[in-house]
């Protein structure tokens with residue numbers, strides 16, 4: 159469960175009152191997620207999500223995140239829309255934290271997506287990439303290749319506690335990526351954390367995407383790489399190429415990939431695996447005292463990284479363009 163910040167009933171009620179949504183009738187902390195504190199808030203006008211932004215969210219990025227959700231919603235993309243308070247502002251403060259309320263999205267995430275759902279994800283991801291065009295605020299990806307070494311530096315000396323030899327292995331990966339990360343692929347707004355728990359389905363159809371708090375301007379194909387890792391591995395750590403093909407088919411039905419993007423997928427997927435391995439490694443070794451949170455397994459992403467390291471071209475996965 160991710161509730162890092164305790165909020166009193168009075169504080170929460172006063173915060174909700176600053177919006178034009180009717181009186182608070184109930185609320186509860188949400189037992190999912192690892193990044194921010196989330197509450198499901200019921201008022202006289204319906205359910206809303208209240209988020210208190212925690213450690214990894216830089217407050218100066220909030221106009222980007224909130225503005226992006228508004229931009230995408232206006233273009234018909236189904237994602238939460240920030241509410242404006244009585245002063246016309248989307249961003250407020252609660253319990254010493256920046257906080258916002260967004261619309262509630264119906265649907266549920268699926269633990270084991272089907273091939274069909276992977277295809278739907280591909281379609282929605284490409285739609286997101288298209289809908290992001292024209293968004294005027296820019297945000298560099300703080301967790302792209304330039305951010306990995308500083309992140310690793312904060313936990314490198316304890317990496318071998320998680321697995322012997324890990325520090326050395328990651329060091330070599332960092333050197334590799336710093337020398338080989340592609341720079342000239344098409345860029346745009348990406349979600350950058352499009353895991354299964356951020357994609358909702360309703361009656362079998364994809365109903366919306368949440369959690370834009372890692373969104374940024376980066377290589378569009380990097381989003382695909384993140385999803386290859388998050389959607390196309392089975393619980394026994396085997397890569398499911400049928401799911402990967404379906405995802406790419408869905409994606410390309412909206413936005414065809416260039417040859418360069420297609421060829422870069424193994425490297426991007428390996429880099430994406432390192433990125434999530436590193437944040438998980440850091441979190442695994444630094445659970446805040448008293449926080450109600452279950453850290454995610456860094457080794458899962460180490461295995462994915464090693465798998466991609468053995469791949470040279472997408473054809474080695476069995477993925478045709």
Ligand SMILES: Nc1ncnc2c1ncn2[C@@H]1O[C@H](COP(=O)(O)OP(=O)(O)OP(=O)(O)O)[C@@H](O)[C@H]1O
Pocket residue numbers: 160188190191192193194195196207238260261262263264351355356368369371
């Ligand atoms: N707009 C929304 N509509 C409905 N449910 C939501 C919405 N936003 C968040 N949730 C619920 O809250 C949970 C946690 O939200 P979210 O994924 O944004 O948190 P997080 O801490 O940023 O998580 P993560 O670990 O995925 O980064 C979701 O799994 C979902 O159940």
Ligand SMILES: N[C@@H](CCO)C(=O)O
Pocket residue numbers: 192193351353434437438454
């Ligand atoms: N989706 C991330 C956690 C949230 O950033 C992970 O699974 O490591």
